[in-house]
Amino acid sequence: MKVVKKGLRAVAVLEACKGIASLLVGFGLHVLAGHNMRQLAENIVSRLHLNPAGHLPSIFIHAASGLTDARMGLLAIGALVYSVIRLVEAYGLWQGLVWTEWFALVSGAIYLPFEIYEMIFHTNLLGIGVFFINVFIVAYMAYALYNERKMQREHSL
Template structure:
């Protein structure tokens, strides 16, 4: 197995993991459908031994309390669609399908400006980690596609 195949498989695993997380969100939202979400949020905060009156837990409780049933359905559908996209991308990268290589490059690059904004205005370890991983994936995919293009051009020159 070549290093590019290993890299593609590693990115495929990452994409599959992202799809699995999105699937867990979709299932979790489905399970919570019809429940009093503010009460669920308060229960989570209490279970985590957090002060519900402090800044972040109160923001969480307030935000969850304002989510309507129709919004829950839209979020669940969105999470399910994201799951399907990530699983298709993971499969394609695992199999070395070129179109998924391009898709991985473009879909990763789209997030970079938003991640930079998040780092600039809401810096966190998780945000920086996600940004670094995404930049590595985008750099790797761009590098791989450029090498493939160069190899194809060299082969065309040799046979023309």
């Protein structure tokens, strides 16, 4: 049972990191609201010594141009909600709450079809790494829940 608890805590730390990162993104979006996002994107591209007419920098500049204050606010709220969900999940996993184990299993499994699609049509090392980490977490959560059910059945006999 010790191995399962350590694994749950490792997943809890990962979820907490995702929650904190999302919280930082949300605050960053809030702080940037009201700024000229196109100008900011052009400054970033310039400081990185990238060609603004290049494919990726132009996509970045174009995307930043479409960010209105209302969209930034919605993105910040979305980041906050996602952060709260991840931090609650992290707390529950750290405490060994069974409902958060189920939540981690389901929420991780939901992403798998999208990650498979991305790997097939837009293969990159980061996407492959994220996919395998997610598969490992989903498999681990299934194992932890199976192990818990098995222990409950043994105690009821």
